[in-house]
Amino acid sequence: MLYLSVIVLIPLAAVAVKALAQSPSAFWQSVTNATVLRALAITLVASLLVAFIGGVMGTIVAWVLVRDEFPGKRIVNALIDLPFALPTIVAGLTLLALYGPDSPFGIHIAYTRGVVVVALLFVTLPFVVRSVQPVLLELDTEVEEAAASLGASNWITFRRVILPALRPAILSGAALSFARSVGEIGSLVLILGKVQIASIVIFADIESDAPRAAASLSLVLIVLSLLVLVAIRRLGGRVGEAG
């Protein structure tokens, strides 16, 4: 507990103290000025998009990995963990190579919001897949067969039988992706250009020696993270192998 305090709790408390050691109006100003609001909006919209796309695509990938058989499936399965193993800065650099000024495909979306979403999808890919996969493995196919024999179409079986069983896993995976997206920096730092996300605004504040402003926005992000943590707990998921 002492270890946790020295490393984690005291520093985080310091952020809160720094943020709150100013008058409420000053605090309010520093978190509602135009730059900050814009950065928060970009961060939240991108994170929600990533949680949604990641939820849908992650479920499809998990489905194919569990129910489908094809040569090389084990390799594909192992590759899912790549974003956890690969340093995020490398991910950022690769995206710069793919979509940057000398893109081999002529796609120039580096330094835009689009590439932010792509980067976030990369780093959060394992969350949904790894949370849906075990549930899908455990799922009894008999119920699906029963539904089919009673005349349910594939789509109805999926919506009424499979999806309800998977929903908690998908949601907790998506919530993790969202949380990770809000705080992600490593994969983005090279490809952001002038796109201002919340973490970058904090970093710029630190660099320009404005610790109060940095702490205020940080506090907003910490509170947001805590809310996500509570939400995940409610969904019964675990933060588990986050990276």
Place this chain on the structure above:
Amino acid sequence: MTITTRTKWSLRTIALLYLLLLLLLPVVVVFLKTFEHGWSVAWGYMTTPAAISALWLSLLMAVIAVPLNTIFGVGAALLLARRRGRATALLDALVDLPFLVSPIVIGLALTLVYGIHGWFGTFFSDHGVRIIYAVPGMVLATVFVSLPFVVREVTPVLREVGDEQEQAAATLGASSWQTFWRITLPSIRWGVAYGVILSTARALGEIGAVLVVSSLVAGQTLTLPLLVYSRNDQDFGTGATTSAYAAATELAVISLVVLLVMTVLSPRRQGTK
């Protein structure tokens, strides 16, 4: 559910295409870019003094952070799995914080406590120890971000294993230390190993938190990820140079090894769960 061949194939195509575009293509591009001017050029960039010192510094981070977090992680997991109460519930909630807080915020937090104007800053500067913008601060940041992995891997395994065997050992007269080494540790070893691998990967690859507390001086406070960052930063706008790709390739190779170990360990870990 009877799935038509068409649905099956289209789902498979969608999933594999998504993975190909999102995962595989980018990684292949790093390797291509690294060696586009030939092996010797790339090797030259990997063996500059700055690159070698960055590699060692990254390894140093992992060598310090991983054992500390493993000891803490196993201890905390024992508490979480074996004790009930308010303190345990609190610990359970707090352990996940490093995963949920933005790395930049973590860097800021450490600066506010251990920086020159921070809470403990004067104490350290009086004793001539520099924490922030120096290696100790970077170690602290690395420990912070890689803290939860071992706890989160080991706790479910401990819950699954139960404590009957430990009780049996205790009735037979084993000391708690003996019980731990002979009974508990062997049963959780794959969980610990997996947690160690994940922590190592994170410790080697961390950039956000370390970026804030590093002074970014080549040969002193640059880890490999920071080297990629600073090499790319030097010629911003012209696209990343071979030197940045060379450093990235070093990291990618390390992470492929990590991935391989994860794949080998994964079934064993599932087996003990």
